[in-house]
Amino acid sequence: MDHRTDPFLRVVDNELTIPGISGKYVFLHVSDTHICAWDEQSAPGEREESEKREQNWMRQKEAFAHDFGEPFSDAQRIPTTRGFEKILRFAKEENPRALLLTGDNLEYTHPAGERFLRQALQSAGVPFLCVPGNHESEALSGVWEPGVRVLDCSGFRVAAVDDRLQTVSAEDLDRLEALGEEGIPLIVMYHIPVSARANREEMRKYSVYFSVDDERADENGKRFVRFLETCPAVKMTLCGHIHGYSDTEISPGKRQITASQGMIGFVHRLTVRGE
Numbered sequence: 539m540d541h542r543t544d545p546f547l548r549v550v551d552n553e554l555t556i557p558g559i560s561g562k563y564v565f566l567h568v569s570d571t572h573i574c575a576w577d578e579q580s581a582p583g584e585r586e587e588s589e590k591r592e593q594n595w596m597r598q599k600e601a602f603a604h605d606f607g608e609p610f611s612d613a614q615r616i617p618t619t620r621g622f623e624k625i626l627r628f629a630k631e632e633n634p635r636a637l638l639l640t641g642d643n644l645e646y647t648h649p650a651g652e653r654f655l656r657q658a659l660q661s662a663g664v665p666f667l668c669v670p671g672n673h674e675s676e677a678l679s680g681v682w683e684p685g686v687r688v689l690d691c692s693g694f695r696v697a698a699v700d701d702r703l704q705t706v707s708a709e710d711l712d713r714l715e716a717l718g719e720e721g722i723p724l725i726v727m728y729h730i731p732v733s734a735r736a737n738r739e740e741m742r743k744y745s746v747y748f749s750v751d752d753e754r755a756d757e758n759g760k761r762f763v764r765f766l767e768t769c770p771a772v773k774m775t776l777c778g779h780i781h782g783y784s785d786t787e788i789s790p791g792k793r794q795i796t797a798s799q800g801m802i803g804f805v806h807r808l809t810v811r812g813e
C-alpha cells in the first residue's frame with residue numbers, strides 16, 4: 539500500500555536551518571518500535587514471551603497515544619514487526635540521507651528480534667544510524683556499536699550517543715566534547731530526552747524516569763545535559779523514550795524533539811538546509 543494512503547503511517551515534518559551548508563538533507567527519525575519477534579529458530583519460550591509482550595503493547599501503545607492526544611485507530615493495531623516493515627518501505631521510497639532510530643528498537647534483547655532487525659535494516663538498503671534504548675543492550679553487531687558514532691554530511695554531522703542508562707560514559711562524553719570543539723554543526727541523537735534549565739518544566743511532566751535531568755542525574759548525566767545546553771556546535775537533538783511527540787528548547791533556539799511511537803506509525807521527517 540502506498541504510504542500516502544496507508545493509515546498506519548503518520549509523517550511529521552520538521553526543519554532545521556544550518557547557515558553555510560549547501561543543498562538539502564532529509565532524515566527520517568523513528569523511535570520506540572519495540573519489536574517483538576519470533577521465527578523458526580526461536581528457542582522454546584521465545585515465541586511465548588514475544589507474544590505476551592506484543593499483546594501488552596497492543597494495549598499500552600493505545601494508552602500512550604491517548605495520553606498524548608495522538609490519533610489511534612485499527613490501522614495501528616498491527617504487530618510491531620509489520621509496522622516496522624511498513625516504516626522501512628516508506629523509508630525506501632523517501633530515500634533519506636539516513637534513517638535515524640532513537641532507541642527501544644527492540645522490545646527486549648532476544649535472538650529472533652536481533653535477527654529480524656538486522657536483516658530488515660540490511661535488506662532495506664537505506665543508510666541508518668541507530669542508538670540503543672533502555673530496553674536494549676550496549677551493542678548489536680551490524681546495527682549499533684558501543685561508543686559515539688558519527689555520520690558525516692557536508693558541513694554538519696549527526697552524532698549518535700548511548701544514554702539508555704540515564705547517563706553517558708566518561709569516554710563518550712570526552713569524545714562528544716572533542717567533536718563539539720571542532721565546531722562543525724552537530725545534530726545529536728540519543729534515546730532518553732534531557733531536562734535542562736529551559737525545558738525542565740515541560741520534561742518533568744513525564745516523571746523522573748523519563749529524562750536525564752540536569753539536577754537529578756549522576757555527574758556524567760549532568761555533564762551530558764550541560765554539553766548539549768552550552769555547546770554552540772549542537773544545533774538540534776533527536777530522541778524518543780516518552781512515547782509521544784514533544785518539541786522543546788534545551789536552550790534558546792536549540793530544539794530537542796522526542797519522536798512519538800514508531801510502533802503506531804510515526805515517522806518524523808527532518809529537512810536540513812542552509813539559509
Ligand SMILES: [Fe+2]
Nearest residue numbers: 570642671779
Ligand atoms: Fe520505549
